[in-house]
Amino acid sequence: xxxxxxxxxxxxxxxxxxxxxxxxxxxxxxxxxxxxxxxxxxxxxxxxxxxxxxxxxxxxxxxxxxxxxxxxxxxxxxxxxxxxxxxxxxxxxxxxxxxxxxxxxxxxxxxxxxxxxxxxxxxxxxxxxxxxxxxxxxxxxxxxxxxxxxxxxxxxxxxxxxxxxxxxxxxxxxxxxxxxxxxxxxxxxxxxxxxxxxxxxxxxxxxxxxxxxxxxxxxxxxxxxxxxxxxxxxxxxxxxxxxxxxxxxxxxxxxxxxxxxxxxxxxxxxxxxxxxxxxxxxxxxxxxxxxxxxxxxxxxxxxxxxxxxxxxxxxxxxxxxxxxxxxxxxxxxxxxxxxxxxxxxxxxxxxxxxxxxxxxxxxxxxxxxxxxxxxxxxxxxxxxxxxxxxxxxxxxxxxxxxxxxxxxxxxxxxxxxxxxxxxxxxxxxxxxxxxxxxxxxxxxxxxxxxxxxxxxxxxxxxxxxxxxxxxxxxxxxxxxxxxxxxxxxxxxxxxxxxxxxxxxxxxxxxxxxxxxxxxxxxxxxxxxxxx
Amino acid sequence: xxxxxxxxxxxxxxxxxxxxxxxxxxxxxxxxxxxxxxxxxxxxxxxxxxxxxxxxxxxxxxxxxxxxxxxxxxxxxxxxxxxxxxxxxxxxxxxxxxxxxxxxxxxxxxxxxxxxxxxxxxxxxxxxxxxxxxxxxxxxxxxxxxxxxxxxxxxxxxxxxxxxxxxxxxxxxxxxxxxxxxxxxxxxxxxxxxxxxxxxxxxxxxxxxxxxxxxxxxxxxxxxxxxxxxxxxxxxxxxxxxxxxxxxxxxxxxxxxxxxxxxxxxxxxxxxxxxxxxxxxxxxxxxxxxxxxxxxxxxxxxxxxxxxxxxxxxxxxxxxxxxxxxxxxxxxxxxxxxxxxx
Numbered sequence: 001x002x003x004x005x006x007x008x009x010x011x012x013x014x015x016x017x018x019x020x021x022x023x024x025x026x027x028x029x030x031x032x033x034x035x036x037x038x039x040x041x042x043x044x045x046x047x048x049x050x051x052x053x054x055x056x057x058x059x060x061x062x063x064x065x066x067x068x069x070x071x072x073x074x075x076x077x078x079x080x081x082x083x084x085x086x087x088x089x090x091x092x093x094x095x096x097x098x099x100x101x102x103x104x105x106x107x108x109x110x111x112x113x114x115x116x117x118x119x120x121x122x123x124x125x126x127x128x129x130x131x132x133x134x135x136x137x138x139x140x141x142x143x144x145x146x147x148x149x150x151x152x153x154x155x156x157x158x159x160x161x162x163x164x165x166x167x168x169x170x171x172x173x174x175x176x177x178x179x180x181x182x183x184x185x186x187x188x189x190x191x192x193x194x195x196x197x198x199x200x201x202x203x204x205x206x207x208x209x210x211x212x213x214x215x216x217x218x219x220x221x222x223x224x225x226x227x228x229x230x231x232x233x234x235x236x237x238x239x240x241x242x243x244x245x246x247x248x249x250x251x252x253x254x255x256x257x258x259x260x261x262x263x264x265x266x267x268x269x270x271x272x273x274x275x276x277x278x279x280x281x282x283x284x285x286x287x288x289x290x291x292x293x294x295x296x297x298x299x300x301x302x303x304x305x306x307x308x309x310x311x312x313x314x315x316x317x318x319x320x321x322x323x324x325x326x327x328x329x330x331x332x333x334x335x336x337x338x339x340x341x342x343x344x345x346x347x348x349x350x351x352x353x354x355x356x357x358x359x360x361x362x363x364x365x366x367x368x369x370x371x372x373x374x375x376x377x378x379x380x381x382x383x384x385x386x387x388x389x390x391x392x393x394x395x396x397x398x399x400x401x402x403x404x405x406x407x408x409x410x411x412x413x414x415x416x417x418x419x420x421x422x423x424x425x426x427x428x429x430x431x432x433x434x435x436x437x438x439x440x441x442x443x444x445x446x447x448x449x450x451x452x453x454x455x456x457x458x459x460x461x462x463x464x465x466x467x468x469x470x471x472x473x474x475x476x477x478x479x480x481x482x483x484x485x486x487x488x489x490x491x492x493x494x495x496x497x498x499x500x501x502x503x504x505x506x507x508x509x510x511x512x513x514x515x516x517x518x519x520x521x522x523x524x525x526x527x528x529x530x531x
Numbered sequence: 532x533x534x535x536x537x538x539x540x541x542x543x544x545x546x547x548x549x550x551x552x553x554x555x556x557x558x559x560x561x562x563x564x565x566x567x568x569x570x571x572x573x574x575x576x577x578x579x580x581x582x583x584x585x586x587x588x589x590x591x592x593x594x595x596x597x598x599x600x601x602x603x604x605x606x607x608x609x610x611x612x613x614x615x616x617x618x619x620x621x622x623x624x625x626x627x628x629x630x631x632x633x634x635x636x637x638x639x640x641x642x643x644x645x646x647x648x649x650x651x652x653x654x655x656x657x658x659x660x661x662x663x664x665x666x667x668x669x670x671x672x673x674x675x676x677x678x679x680x681x682x683x684x685x686x687x688x689x690x691x692x693x694x695x696x697x698x699x700x701x702x703x704x705x706x707x708x709x710x711x712x713x714x715x716x717x718x719x720x721x722x723x724x725x726x727x728x729x730x731x732x733x734x735x736x737x738x739x740x741x742x743x744x745x746x747x748x749x750x751x752x753x754x755x756x757x758x759x760x761x762x763x764x765x766x767x768x769x770x771x772x773x774x775x776x777x778x779x780x781x782x783x784x785x786x787x788x789x790x791x792x793x794x795x796x797x798x799x800x801x802x803x804x805x806x807x808x809x810x811x812x813x814x815x816x817x818x819x820x821x822x823x824x825x826x827x828x829x830x831x832x833x834x835x836x837x838x839x840x841x842x843x844x845x846x847x848x849x850x851x852x853x854x855x856x857x858x859x860x861x862x863x864x865x866x867x868x869x870x871x872x873x
Contacts, residue, residue, distance in 0.1 A: 028706065043573060044573075049575070050575075051575045051577070121578075121579075121581070121585075122574045122575055123574055123582075125582075126577040126578070129579070192619055208709060210821065211617050211618045211829070212617070212821065212826065213819075214701075214708065234705045236705065238819050239816055239825075240700075240816060240819070243684070243700050246691065247699050247700060250691065250692050250695075252704070398567065398831070398832045399832060400567040400568040400569060400834040401567050401568070401834070403568060403572075403576055404567065407571060445583065446577045446578055446580070
């Protein structure tokens, strides 16, 4: 028996070694960039449909727009080599460029793309619809003057500068109309096909997208400014943060995003890696339902604003993800006002509650997506507000549950997050300060403020005025006024933390510059030899 | 005897189909009453009500639930599981893509757990209360009590990140992606069929750790059950007689015990196999394994009901089918069952 068990043991060990022996694992090849992240929210790669951050990051490499915005917020040419602004609109002159299919990029494609965006009419269209462009007027306002000239007339609700910023967003990507038209079924503008294919003029083409597995981008060798340095870019779905960390350390991925704060911390000062903290201009927000009997009272909202320990939470929970800030404009933006004094002040908060007639406090529910760092944030808010007598019951859910509750105004408190779509006050703040019709019947679920039933006619009017002001100085004054009014009205959509997207890069990667609105381009990214 | 078997077979088959239908009803109803919002997931958080309503109509979600169910059944009768929100593909083609990954993983896991678990159980029983028995019991206990998730991470830290013995998460190293054309969908098989031995070894390196970890819990169960089946047989008179006649311990096991516990073993292996297919979810998340578990987890996250219902039915069907086959094997091969039937 002894002999048997010994030989069994030896056999097993030997077997295991034989299996292990022929395997060897190399780091990622030098001409391929591998990005690890969570692709769970990527549902489409049609630029006129998808708005989720990770999808935008991929699409911004498949498509070009008329203009582009640099990471520091300047508008620069992309498909348009130049443009002329007059009283009524903007005329763009296109550069010589081809789509990956070989078809030339013409003004017809630009007109087709903007019409497609507005006529498909999904969330991606919101950005242009907010300033007066829609499916009924697009054919009149966006026209092809000749093969290489596109004319976009003002809608009457937008200035040239604001329009240019909106045209720099990934939602206005120019698609190959000839190619897309080949794949139209049931008048869907080719949407079914475009979700999983690309028809752009960008530096990469879509080789394959397997949802929740990976996205493979191939270099477009004929790209107008030359072939990208990377032959392929592979975006891998790694839903588990610890696993992603191991893969980065092991060299199987070059860039890791969507890491938890704890896993990020392990790369701090670690040789061979760098951390980029990309500002998004967006916020982690506490939405309070102003239709609630307690929260309709501005004093209660102010009491809550004084009842949260922003600094403590920033230090212990948010870490690289957020910076305490209660005005919906990042503090480094031009015309940003200083923070109000809404730091944790238990006495003041209690006093405000007493003045509002709720000396003994009350109970509320707080809904949040069970996701880093929001879930920890909810727990911290619960603990903080308990001190002032507000009892919080946390309800966690997945994205679609919580967003559905938000859209239906079915919550007391809820933690959403925002992104800025322009690197200026308006791009950051507009979604906090505009609610044209607060009635239930308006059912304006696409509007962030409407969802909190917060009625702000004056602030809405001021926001519209600011977006129409052509003079930069006057606009700056209006921006300041908007922010002050926002604070005075004790917001029902309370910004708590400015939002950052932290990523970790292997030092082998060079030339990767994270973009605030996720328009990070990869054509100039290179990799050095393994270190 | 033969007629009775056919009737019995039919009865069990009917039982399987009824169970499956009940599973379908329950999953469908739960799926539809859950407060998830696939429409919002498709049109985007900021879409306006008109676009939202249009998509709702397109997905048929504005119909009363019984109509949705009838439509679904009608589709099902034509082999149509509906369209997945997540991918925009027919759910059947998504499942056809995800299932082989899980199948490959679970099959390797059941092979490993059988080839380790059964001998370990036999030896443990044969040498009851010896060191080997105690070790086997500890191994089984640990396998039962430690979460797969934790095992997965620790396994990766040691064998992937530390020792570099196995490949990382995913089915294959990224730079091999797309080089093998899916035929069976089983990467190990496809790479061999296409003569890509390098890719075969790479894929093997990737599957071995998740398969062992997945196998471990099942192995614990198989070891425990084999041990107790064997102990039961060892106390039987015929075994004692055989031993008295001088048959060696292994001869006893091989010639007398194994044939007698074979049917019971088949049953627990079938149950384990079903459990492995079902329980691959956590393993797939840890190892970024693009199988049915991960597919369904993501479908749940966005309320993609067609995908969830279809996935549940497929897994449920396989589970029931394996149980059914085990039952049939039991009835067919076990002499006592045969006698009872007669």
